[in-house]
Structure formats: structure tokens, C-alpha cells
Amino acid sequence: MDFAFLVDQGLGILATASVSALVAMGLALSFRLMGIINLASGDFMMIGAYSVLTFVAIGLPYVVGVLAACVIGFLLGALTERGLLQRFSRAPELAILGTFGLGIVIRQVVELIYGKNFQFVENPLPGSVEIGGAEFSIYRLVLIGVSVVVIGALLLVLTLTPLGVKVRAVAADGDLAETLGVRSRRLKLVVFAVSTAMASLAGSLIAPLTNVGPGMGNAYLFVMFVVVIVGGARVSMVLVAALAIAIVQNVTTLVVDSLVAKLAILAMAFIVLAASRPSTKGAIV
Amino acid sequence: MIRRSIAVLASVSVPMVALMLGGYQGGLFAQFALYGVATAALALCWGFAGILSLGHAVSFGIGAYVAAWCGINIPEGGTILGILLGGLAAGFVSMLVGLVGLRGRVNVITFALLTFVLLFGAVEVVNQLTPITGGFNGLAGVPSLNLGDLWTADPVSQRVIVTIAAVGLLWSLIVVARSPFGGVLVLAKTHAIRAASSGYNIPAFRIGTFSFAGVVTGLAGALFSTQTQFVAPDQISLALATNFVLWAMIGSRTSLIGSFFTAIVISFITNELADRFLTVWLLAMGIIFIAVVVLIPDGVAEAVLKRLPERWHPRRVVTLTTATEDTSGGGAALEAKAITCVFGKFTAVDDVNFTARGGVHCLIGPNGAGKSTLLNALSGTVPPSNGTWRIGDTDLTKMRPWHMARAGVARKFQTPAIAPELTVAQNLAVARMGVTVHPLALIFTKWRADLTSTAWRILEAGDLVRLLDTPAFRLSHGQRQILELAMTFASRPTLVLLDEPTAGMTAGETASVAEILRTEASALDIPIVVVEHDMALIRSAASAVTVLQAGRVLATGTVEEIENNADVTRAYVGEGH
Structure with missing residues (x-):
């Protein structure tokens, strides 16, 4: 096993991890703040991919498509939170079922507009560079870079600005935070919209690397949700989990095959849940 | 007494429907009754125990595949053995999931996600383990109900037996839900610690209920494969899991009978409409899904019961007496x-x-x-x-x-x-x-x-x-x-x-x-x-x-x-x- 091989695999793992971290971080934030998981996350990724597809098709630069994906994801997320989720602040399981139905609607509307067939987005940055003796696609490097910058920026915002404190306050007790002057409803709206914008961004970034189709989101849901199960609602743990799962997934796929890789990360979710303490405060039921 | 007569009448009339409908419709009825059983099992977990499973199709599919495989590969008595093994296997998997996810304080959302990712894993296994599951093509030529060379069911007796079994399975779920056991689940749903402090091992109650629902759903899936004589990845798919949740929600997750009949009725409607208007149908399903969540989250059965006068659905009467006083004990500090x-x-x-x-x-x-x-x-x-x-x-x-x-x-x-x-x-x-x-x-x-x-x-x-x-x-x-x-x-x-x-x-x-x-x-x-x-x-x-x-x-x-x-x-x- 030479150095170039290791570099190649390492970068591949980073690319996988950075995409799932982008989506899972948004999921973890909304899980922490609102106690819900957006089951339509995969479909928001798909929206991002179709945004790029559409903007590139009408001749605009690729970057415009990516930015548009973020904006569309943000707006649709805000709309979802206002129109659907706000009714269910006391019934999280109904809220996630609402997002589930929303996912079906998004998929079918996209299918009606764009058709069922796979489409392809041309790679805007073809070619590769040599890193440590390994040839690695430039586009993937950019993808890793963009993800790291976005995740880093969000982490900075959460830790260095008052926003982070507000997020923690609302997560602990939304009503109480409201009485202390935190506009928890607006904060939830923004956080959910940011989470869907990140999913949409992730979708726009992977568009050139994959088949773009109405059902493409489901392929990613599995890994995202395992990341959230393993990492929980803590953002830092989710990042660690995303990396760990990318390692297991890529290495197992390389050594055995993709089915065993999927089962391995499924087993990871079960093992982590089984090993974790029944509850944070030691309560029994 | 009247309640009991109505119950008996209803139980008898369901298989009669399967008998009276023609071959094609009657067969569908038997299949959909099994979907109804699986939906009612989901409702027991969700509406009574407060455990939502997004991967309920896993139990159904395990039952279907195990029974189909045994029926095809074991010539003598394989079908009956397969049905039993199918139920057990589904219950075993549910128990494992429960042991991992239902031990301590349960977060409904985390558990729902866990069952969801399990479903994704199961779908992959079924599609890729081609030598055993037949991959995308599934397994064809599953024998109908039989006792080896002694007896093989003709289509009419097949669908009547399947429907009777479906009613029986539904009854087993209803017995649990209406018994004091079900009462404990309902108390634990709102106040788990209160229930535990009343003498109930609540994690065991939840894991037990989830496993029992798994067994019943697995049996339903197993019977399903003998009815359709074919098993395909549809039986362990995201679409089926979605349907179970949707049916239970529309029919009322707190009403097993409501869930059962809703599953049957909507399945018939889907069967009529889906092939003709597939894309629009799925879109409509998504919209219905959202509409139900927003408008009638408690489901049709609850909405109807709320409007009926109370004497039509009297509350369960409990016999409370006074215990004979035991004056011994006490004095301990x-x-x-x-x-x-x-x-x-x-x-x-x-x-x-x-x-x-x-x-x-x-x-x-x-x-x-x-x-x-x-x-x-x-x-x-x-x-x-x-x-x-x-x-x-x-x-x-x-x-x-x-x-x-x-x-x-x-x-x-x-x-x-x-x-x-x-x-x-x-x-x-x-x-x-x-x-x-x-x-x-x-x-x-x-x-x-x-x-x-x-x-x-x-x-x-x-x-x-x-x-x-x-x-x-x-x-x-x-x-x-x-x-x-x-x-x-x-x-x-x-x-x-x-x-x-x-x-x-x-x-x-x-x-x-x-x-x-x-x-x-x-x-x-x-x-x-x-x-x-x-x-x-x-x-x-x-x-x-x-x-x-x-x-x-x-x-x-x-x-x-x-x-x-x-x-x-x-x-x-x-x-x-």
C-alpha cells in the first residue's frame, strides 16, 4: 500500500464525509432546536441538484446555480417551517410525518416537470491534480473545500456569536427563552431554513458527480440518518460521526462490496445506540 | 352482550366478503386484509405504546420472504413451517431493534429514524442477495397453503382461510390493546415513570409489544406470499412502509379496527387508480399525507367516535371493589x-x-x-x-x-x-x-x-x-x-x-x-x-x-x-x- 493510494483514499473519504456532514449538520441543528428530523432532506438535496441543472442548461455559470440552490433551499425550508412544522411544536412525530409527505410531493412535482429519466450535469472543473503522487479530481477538491468553509463558518457563528447561546437556550426551553427576549419562533424558522439550504447546497455540489433524478435523494438519506443517530443532536459529534461513517463506508466498499458497507454502517448505528447510556440524566424510563 | 354479538358478526362477515367477491376481487380482498393486519399491528405500537416505526414493512417483508423461501425449497410441510418461521423471524428482528432502541427513555424521533435506516438496509439486502431473495425479480412459484401431499388449498378455500387468519390476527391485537396490558402501555405513553413506579417494567412492556407486533406482521406477510404465490421487493419497500403509516394515521392509530378497514379500503382505491394515473396518484398521496397530518391527525375513526353519542361507544366498565384489610406489616422505618x-x-x-x-x-x-x-x-x-x-x-x-x-x-x-x-x-x-x-x-x-x-x-x-x-x-x-x-x-x-x-x-x-x-x-x-x-x-x-x-x-x-x-x-x- 503506497502513499499515493492512501492519499487517494483519504481524499475520497473526505469528499464523502463533507457531503454528509453538510446535510447532517443541518439535521442535527433542527433536531436539537425543534426535536424533529426533516425526512424530506434527500428531496431538498434533489432540489439543489435540479437548480444547478436548470441554471446551467440556460447558460448561466455553474456558481450561479449553486448559489441559487442555497437560496431556493432556504426559501422552501422557511415556507415549510411556517406552513407545516409550526403547528406541531408539541407533536414531533406528526411534524416528521408532515415532512415525509412533503418529500413525496416534491419528488412527484419534480418528476412532472423534468420527467423520470436521469439527467447529467457537466463537470465544471474537469481534470485532476497530483497530490502526493495520487491523481485527484479538481472538482472533488473544490467540493471538500467549499464544504469545509461552510461548515467552519457555521461553527464559528454558533460558537462565537450570541446566536449560538440563543440556539442553546431555545433548545433547552423554547418558551422560557422567549420570555427572556429570544425570539424562539423566528430562530427556529431560520435554523430550519438554514438546514434545508445546506441540504440543497450539498445536492448542488454532488450534481456533477452523480445521476440527477427525482428519486436521487433516497440514496443519501440512509447515510445522513445513520450519522444523526450516531452523532445525536450535538453538532460536533455529528461531524465526527460523518467522518467515521465515511471511513467505514469507503473502506468496506473497497475491501468487500457496497452491500456489506451499508450493513456495516447500519450495524454502527445499532452498536452506538446499544452502547450509549439509556439517557443523559440516568433516568430509567 | 350486544357488543359481543356485533363483534362476532363482524368477524364472521369479513371472511364471507372474501367468499362472495369473485376470484380476482376476493383474492385482492384477502391480500388487503393482511395489509390491514400489519397496519393494525403498527397502530398498536404507535397509538397505544407511543412507538412509531417507519420501517414496519421490514417485518412484513421478512415474513413474506421466509415463508416463500421455505414453501419453495422444502417440499413437505414447508409452507406451514415457513409461515411459522416467518412470524418468528420478524418477531426476532423486532426484538433486536427494541432491545437497542427501547431500553431507556425513548425518543420517538430517534426510534423512528432507527427503524427507517433499518428499512433502507433491508431493502438493500433483498435487492442484492439475489441467490436467496431473487433480487429485483423476487421469488415466483410460491405454493399456496398446503399440507404437503395431503392437501392443497384451491383458490376459494385459500382466500377464505387467509381472511379468517387475518381476522384472528386482528383479534389477537385487539385483545392486547383492550386488556389492562394495553392500559399500561397507554399510561406509559404519557407518563412512563408513573407506570414504572406502579410496578411495571416499562422497557420490557415496550420491547414485548414491539416484538409481538413484529410476529403478527410477519405472519401477515407470510400468509400474503401464499396468497399472491409470489414475493417481490415491494413487500419490504419504502412505499409499503409509507403506506402502513399513512393507513394507520388516516384510520386512527388509536383504533385497530379503524386502521384495519382503512388499509383495505384505500388499497382497493389505489388498486383501481394507481395504474392509470401513476405519477398523479403518488402526488395525490403526498398531498393526502400532508392534509391528514394537518387536518385529522387523530384519524377518521377518532373523528367519527367523537361525534357519535356516548352510548354508542360506552367506555370500558371497570369493576372496582374494596380490598380486604390486611393490618399486618408496617412499623418499618x-x-x-x-x-x-x-x-x-x-x-x-x-x-x-x-x-x-x-x-x-x-x-x-x-x-x-x-x-x-x-x-x-x-x-x-x-x-x-x-x-x-x-x-x-x-x-x-x-x-x-x-x-x-x-x-x-x-x-x-x-x-x-x-x-x-x-x-x-x-x-x-x-x-x-x-x-x-x-x-x-x-x-x-x-x-x-x-x-x-x-x-x-x-x-x-x-x-x-x-x-x-x-x-x-x-x-x-x-x-x-x-x-x-x-x-x-x-x-x-x-x-x-x-x-x-x-x-x-x-x-x-x-x-x-x-x-x-x-x-x-x-x-x-x-x-x-x-x-x-x-x-x-x-x-x-x-x-x-x-x-x-x-x-x-x-x-x-x-x-x-x-x-x-x-x-x-x-x-x-x-x-x-
């Missing part, structure tokens, strides 16, 4: 040594030692003094970091709440912990049966319980006796407090732990409760530890008072001693008094 509760860097209770003998022993102290934490520790709901405690010769230190309940420790929580969906009498019966009935026997026992005379006196003091058959959600806050207090005394206790029992009661009710507690404690000679702020109650009932401050014992003594204690005055009103 609670001795707690070095109880310490640390949460992270915060020490809520710090090295508390105290002894409570027969009588009302009040725990007082400023807010945040650690009173409720101490009570939680003593009742085993939040185990302390350190310390030991015993009642008489019984060491309570390592006991779980349900073991404590069976050892005679009774607990009341600060906010009334009752099951709003059950009637007052059902709440009382559930509170009593945790000590008297074996958990599995709960499924087969009648709703019948004998309460202590103390419980009856509490109910009389709160004027609740005339409301026994009222659903508890109609009670006021004060009435709920009375109800939970009566539930605490449903069985004869050896130690009672009460957290602000009279908050929200009227002055009259408080006075009656104080009187009852005082006479109870002295008549039975048992310690009743009460966290209380109400000085009137403390003066009239307490035989001893312990003052906590910042997690430590500040003083212990009689009411008089405490009232004249300078340290205590200082703790409450500050310096200079």
Missing part, C-alpha cells in the same frame, strides 16, 4: 444514608442522611434545595450517584422503580401523572394491578381491581367516586391530583413518597388530604415522606420535618422545633430576622 446526586458539575443532593419512622415526614426547603431530586433518588427513578437506603430490612438501593413498587414503595409525582385517555377507574385499576397481576397475565385478566379503603377515602374527599367512568382528560388539575394520590394508595404501601400532593387542590380538599395522610400514617405505622410548601398541611399532618438547603440537611425535628429554629428562618427569609 426508612433509613437513608449518604444520598448524593451529582449532575455534571452540579451537586443537587449532597450527603443527605435521614430517617423517617411511621408518620408524615415533611421535606421542606427553598426552591432548588434538592427535595424533588431526593425523592426521585429514593424512588429509583433517577438513581443517585452515591448512598444507600432501606425500608425495614429491605434494601432499596439497587432496585428499579417497578421492583420498589412491588416491595410496597408508592410514589406520587409533582405534576399529576395519569393517563388522560383512560377512564378514572382504568387509571386506578392499572395502578393497582402492577402489584397484584403478573405482566403477561394482564393480557387475559378482566378490568377488575380491589382498592384499599384509603384510596376510596381519597376519591370521596375529591368527589371522584361519581366520575369513575369519566375519561381522565375531562378532569380539572385538582381532580387529577386527587386521582393520582388515590392511585398511589391503590395498594397497601410500606413507604409512601409524595411530591407536593396538594398543589392545585382547594383548601377543603387539602384539609381532607392532610387528615387522611395523618390517620393513614398512624393507623398503618408507615413513613409517608411529603415534599410540601403548604404550612397549613405541614402543621396539621407532619409528625417530623426535615429542612433541606442547597442539597444538604439543615435541620430535622418536630414542626415546633423547626418553626423556632433560627437557621431555618434565616434560610427562608434571610439575615436580620
Whole structure:
């Protein structure tokens, strides 16, 4: 096993991890703040991919498509939170079922507009560079870079600005935070919209690397949700989990095959849940 | 009697429908009845136990594939063996999932996600393990019901037998849901700790229910494969899992019969429309999904029942009697040594030692003094970091709440912990049966319980006796407090732990409760530890008072001693008094 091989695999793992971290971080934030998981996350990724597809098709630069994906994801997320989720602040399981139905609607509307067939987005940055003796696609490097910058920026915002404190306050007790002057409803709206914008961004970034189709989101849901199960609602743990799962997934796929890789990360979710303490405060039921 | 006749009539008429419909429609009816069974099993988990599974199709698919594989590959008796193995395999997988996800405090969302990712994994396995599952093509040529060479079902008897089996499986689910076992699940759904402190091992109840639903769903899936004589990845797909949830939600997850028939009706509609308008149909399904969540989240059956006059669906009548008094026992003291509760860097209770003998022993102290934490520790709901405690010769230190309940420790929580969906009498019966009935026997026992005379006196003091058959959600806050207090005394206790029992009661009710507690404690000679702020109650009932401050014992003594204690005055009103 030479150095170039290791570099190649390492970068591949980073690319996988950075995409799932982008989506899972948004999921973890909304899980922490609102106690819900957006089951339509995969479909928001798909929206991002179709945004790029559409903007590139009408001749605009690729970057415009990516930015548009973020904006569309943000707006649709805000709309979802206002129109659907706000009714269910006391019934999280109904809220996630609402997002589930929303996912079906998004998929079918996209299918009606764009058709069922796979489409392809041309790679805007073809070619590769040599890193440590390994040839690695430039586009993937950019993808890793963009993800790291976005995740880093969000982490900075959460830790260095008052926003982070507000997020923690609302997560602990939304009503109480409201009485202390935190506009928890607006904060939830923004956080959910940011989470869907990140999913949409992730979708726009992977568009050139994959088949773009109405059902493409489901392929990613599995890994995202395992990341959230393993990492929980803590953002830092989710990042660690995303990396760990990318390692297991890529290495197992390389050594055995993709089915065993999927089962391995499924087993990871079960093992982590089984090993974790029944509850944070030691309560029994 | 009328209810029973209607039930029997309905059970017989369902297979009759399968018989009377033509070959094609009748076959579909049998298939959809099995979908109905799986949906009802999901409703039992979701509507009664509060466990939502997004991967319910996994159980159905496991049953279908195991039965199909055995039917094809084992010539003699493989079909029957396969059906049984299919049910067992599905139950086994559900049990594993339950052991991982339902052990401690359950987060509905995390568990739903866990079942969701399990579904994704199962879909991958089915699609890629081609040598066994047939991959995308599935397994064709599954034999219909047969006993080897002896007998093979013709299409008519096949669909009638399948429908009868479906009704039987539905009945097994209904029996569980309507029994006191189901009542425990409903109480645990809203107040798991209350249920645990009534003597029920709640994690085991949940895992058991989820596994049982898995077995029933697996059996339904297994029968399904003999009916369609074909098994495909559809039977373990995201679409089917989605449908189960949607059907249960539309039909009412709290009504197994509603879920069952909704699954059948919608399946027929889908069958008519889906092929013709596939894309639009899926879009419509998504919109319906959202509309149901928003507009009728409780489902059609609940919405209909709400509008029907009450005599059309009378509440379950519970037989409540008075227990024969057992005057032995009592006289044991609670001795707690070095109880310490640390949460992270915060020490809520710090090295508390105290002894409570027969009588009302009040725990007082400023807010945040650690009173409720101490009570939680003593009742085993939040185990302390350190310390030991015993009642008489019984060491309570390592006991779980349900073991404590069976050892005679009774607990009341600060906010009334009752099951709003059950009637007052059902709440009382559930509170009593945790000590008297074996958990599995709960499924087969009648709703019948004998309460202590103390419980009856509490109910009389709160004027609740005339409301026994009222659903508890109609009670006021004060009435709920009375109800939970009566539930605490449903069985004869050896130690009672009460957290602000009279908050929200009227002055009259408080006075009656104080009187009852005082006479109870002295008549039975048992310690009743009460966290209380109400000085009137403390003066009239307490035989001893312990003052906590910042997690430590500040003083212990009689009411008089405490009232004249300078340290205590200082703790409450500050310096200079």
C-alpha cells in the first residue's frame, strides 16, 4: 500500500464525509432546536441538484446555480417551517410525518416537470491534480473545500456569536427563552431554513458527480440518518460521526462490496445506540 | 352482550366478503386484509405504546420472504413451517431493534429514524442477495397453503382461510390493546415513570409489544406470499412502509379496527387508480399525507367516535371493589444514608442522611434545595450517584422503580401523572394491578381491581367516586391530583413518597388530604415522606420535618422545633430576622 493510494483514499473519504456532514449538520441543528428530523432532506438535496441543472442548461455559470440552490433551499425550508412544522411544536412525530409527505410531493412535482429519466450535469472543473503522487479530481477538491468553509463558518457563528447561546437556550426551553427576549419562533424558522439550504447546497455540489433524478435523494438519506443517530443532536459529534461513517463506508466498499458497507454502517448505528447510556440524566424510563 | 354479538358478526362477515367477491376481487380482498393486519399491528405500537416505526414493512417483508423461501425449497410441510418461521423471524428482528432502541427513555424521533435506516438496509439486502431473495425479480412459484401431499388449498378455500387468519390476527391485537396490558402501555405513553413506579417494567412492556407486533406482521406477510404465490421487493419497500403509516394515521392509530378497514379500503382505491394515473396518484398521496397530518391527525375513526353519542361507544366498565384489610406489616422505618446526586458539575443532593419512622415526614426547603431530586433518588427513578437506603430490612438501593413498587414503595409525582385517555377507574385499576397481576397475565385478566379503603377515602374527599367512568382528560388539575394520590394508595404501601400532593387542590380538599395522610400514617405505622410548601398541611399532618438547603440537611425535628429554629428562618427569609 503506497502513499499515493492512501492519499487517494483519504481524499475520497473526505469528499464523502463533507457531503454528509453538510446535510447532517443541518439535521442535527433542527433536531436539537425543534426535536424533529426533516425526512424530506434527500428531496431538498434533489432540489439543489435540479437548480444547478436548470441554471446551467440556460447558460448561466455553474456558481450561479449553486448559489441559487442555497437560496431556493432556504426559501422552501422557511415556507415549510411556517406552513407545516409550526403547528406541531408539541407533536414531533406528526411534524416528521408532515415532512415525509412533503418529500413525496416534491419528488412527484419534480418528476412532472423534468420527467423520470436521469439527467447529467457537466463537470465544471474537469481534470485532476497530483497530490502526493495520487491523481485527484479538481472538482472533488473544490467540493471538500467549499464544504469545509461552510461548515467552519457555521461553527464559528454558533460558537462565537450570541446566536449560538440563543440556539442553546431555545433548545433547552423554547418558551422560557422567549420570555427572556429570544425570539424562539423566528430562530427556529431560520435554523430550519438554514438546514434545508445546506441540504440543497450539498445536492448542488454532488450534481456533477452523480445521476440527477427525482428519486436521487433516497440514496443519501440512509447515510445522513445513520450519522444523526450516531452523532445525536450535538453538532460536533455529528461531524465526527460523518467522518467515521465515511471511513467505514469507503473502506468496506473497497475491501468487500457496497452491500456489506451499508450493513456495516447500519450495524454502527445499532452498536452506538446499544452502547450509549439509556439517557443523559440516568433516568430509567 | 350486544357488543359481543356485533363483534362476532363482524368477524364472521369479513371472511364471507372474501367468499362472495369473485376470484380476482376476493383474492385482492384477502391480500388487503393482511395489509390491514400489519397496519393494525403498527397502530398498536404507535397509538397505544407511543412507538412509531417507519420501517414496519421490514417485518412484513421478512415474513413474506421466509415463508416463500421455505414453501419453495422444502417440499413437505414447508409452507406451514415457513409461515411459522416467518412470524418468528420478524418477531426476532423486532426484538433486536427494541432491545437497542427501547431500553431507556425513548425518543420517538430517534426510534423512528432507527427503524427507517433499518428499512433502507433491508431493502438493500433483498435487492442484492439475489441467490436467496431473487433480487429485483423476487421469488415466483410460491405454493399456496398446503399440507404437503395431503392437501392443497384451491383458490376459494385459500382466500377464505387467509381472511379468517387475518381476522384472528386482528383479534389477537385487539385483545392486547383492550386488556389492562394495553392500559399500561397507554399510561406509559404519557407518563412512563408513573407506570414504572406502579410496578411495571416499562422497557420490557415496550420491547414485548414491539416484538409481538413484529410476529403478527410477519405472519401477515407470510400468509400474503401464499396468497399472491409470489414475493417481490415491494413487500419490504419504502412505499409499503409509507403506506402502513399513512393507513394507520388516516384510520386512527388509536383504533385497530379503524386502521384495519382503512388499509383495505384505500388499497382497493389505489388498486383501481394507481395504474392509470401513476405519477398523479403518488402526488395525490403526498398531498393526502400532508392534509391528514394537518387536518385529522387523530384519524377518521377518532373523528367519527367523537361525534357519535356516548352510548354508542360506552367506555370500558371497570369493576372496582374494596380490598380486604390486611393490618399486618408496617412499623418499618426508612433509613437513608449518604444520598448524593451529582449532575455534571452540579451537586443537587449532597450527603443527605435521614430517617423517617411511621408518620408524615415533611421535606421542606427553598426552591432548588434538592427535595424533588431526593425523592426521585429514593424512588429509583433517577438513581443517585452515591448512598444507600432501606425500608425495614429491605434494601432499596439497587432496585428499579417497578421492583420498589412491588416491595410496597408508592410514589406520587409533582405534576399529576395519569393517563388522560383512560377512564378514572382504568387509571386506578392499572395502578393497582402492577402489584397484584403478573405482566403477561394482564393480557387475559378482566378490568377488575380491589382498592384499599384509603384510596376510596381519597376519591370521596375529591368527589371522584361519581366520575369513575369519566375519561381522565375531562378532569380539572385538582381532580387529577386527587386521582393520582388515590392511585398511589391503590395498594397497601410500606413507604409512601409524595411530591407536593396538594398543589392545585382547594383548601377543603387539602384539609381532607392532610387528615387522611395523618390517620393513614398512624393507623398503618408507615413513613409517608411529603415534599410540601403548604404550612397549613405541614402543621396539621407532619409528625417530623426535615429542612433541606442547597442539597444538604439543615435541620430535622418536630414542626415546633423547626418553626423556632433560627437557621431555618434565616434560610427562608434571610439575615436580620
